[in-house]
Amino acid sequence: MKSPSAAAALNQVDDASGVIGVVDRHRRLLSILVGVVLVVFAGVLLGSGGFYTSLVEDILIYAIAAMGLDFLGGYGGLVSLGQAGFIGLGAYGIAVPEAHGFGPWTSIGIALVVVAATAAVTGIVAIRVTGISFVIITLAIGQILWGLAYRWVSLSGGDNGLVISGFPKLGPLDLTNPQVLAFVILAVFVVVALVLRTLVSSPFGLSMLGIRSNEQRLRTLGYRTGLHRYLAYIIASIVGGVAGILYAFSNNLISPTTMDFSHNGIITLMAVLGGLRSLWGPVLGALIITLIQQELSIYVSRWQMLMGAVFVVVVVFTPDGLWGLMRQGTAALRRRRARAGPGDAARPDAAGTEAGTGQSSATESSESGVR
């Protein structure tokens, strides 16, 4: 029953030539290469100590949180405005137990449990809605978490925040040493990126794409889409919480500012600016925005307003973000090449999939009959 051409299409090999062709054929290898280079570069900066170390740490931590947000927003179409809330929750999850005399490892456990439990509870409300309502509900959840940190002074230290005093040790790995801490953060970033990468390409990840594309249809194909969205929300929140745990050890201090409205907005902006629906996007976004923030905050006191303007421009002009723009660029180049080359001039984007097959010309002609 299985036709050989179907098998061929499954193992499709793009026959574009030149640089684009090379990029296409070895996309997987290249992205691993780029990843390794970036990680090595980050490693060098982290090893150098001082200012760049803390800058790269910030970038990595926000990149983790933004990747989590992207998993929910880019793949599931549920853009959250409450991710900084979970960073704060993870960080307070370390700070509060430590202030009550718990050890750092116990505190990490408590932080993860608190984050997961909060996500499980707030998720029940959040996943009832989609689209803009979801944005607003997550915004409200973020504000509630911020409000708790701000008002529950006896627990959170209120405005002054809490200092993180204990750092975990794992054999020779002593996180009190800033160098070690920096590489642990890098390692966690890599692990989270790999985990999310596996997630988005799994059947569950495919179901998230289906939800984003047409949730109602997915439901009539047997999916309990609410459950899928709920799980994705919890996963994204836990990733945010992990970023928060790292934040606590990296900054030594957690105060309500970390989870205020503008921070929630900035993490969302990182994911959206970099580009949803690709895990590289949020990393790019975190890099750019952290750097801009670093520079701008020196010269412009109201740099958040500028960020707001950037946000609007991005959403209006490049819905797929910078990463999306880059991909569109290479796709356009590839199309131009295909058009210039011999063969399938009418459907350049289909070149390589069906060029030269009888089927292609048959569908081709029936199509031109309609349009």
Next chain:
Amino acid sequence: MSMGAHETPARQDGQAALRMTKLGRRFGGIDAVKDVSLAVPKGSRFGVIGPNGAGKTTMFNLLSGELRPTSGRVELFGRNITRLAPNRRVALGLGRTYQITRVFRDLTVLENITLAVHGLRKSKLSMLRPWRSYSTAVEEAANVASTFGLGERLNITAEELSHGEVRELEVLLTLAQKPEVLLLDEPAAGLSPAERVGIRALLRSLPRELTLVMIEHDMDVLRDVVEHVAVLHFGELVMQGTVAEVQEDATVQELYLGKPKVAES
């Protein structure tokens, strides 16, 4: 295609696959579907016709669970499914397609059908390895596609397909789940005569044991595929019979007056 993985309830032979009893749905003051009682025997091929706005699609929505009826009940193989969620009905072997196609437009043909294949399995929640590495599911999806000429289009997104191909994909999504009862809502809607060839071949090739209910205006397509026809008008079931009986019926001709595509096409 056989019963496959569905959690089908025990059933006797000769039982109705689908049974509607005094089924009704009101929208505001309007009865979109009113007091419809209809039994669709197992393995039969049923056509549903009626003028625009007669309530055909609304009836399908009541059967598939996307709408709750305001009165009456729906049974699938003798089991009351009136209040069951749509995804549960699918798991019981009830598949449907849409008049306005609802494929996953920004996903490829292969991704579309793979989603359908995983739909009735636990694997849809699996997170540990790439969906492409589930080779049986992917091959199954590719096979479903290649039985209807989409085998060459696996890596093309649905929005790049021709209108006729999207229609076929719409049906394939449901067929990939091997339903026992299939509801088709105007599968040939908006297709040119040339494009209809493909979808008619698809409909003719459906497995014999499948119970089929199809909304269709085109009498040629109906004659090709169904034995019985039910006629809806203003939400009510006005008659049912063989294709020939219905075509000769005076009331039906009156309903369709000025609709030459049904009277003679």
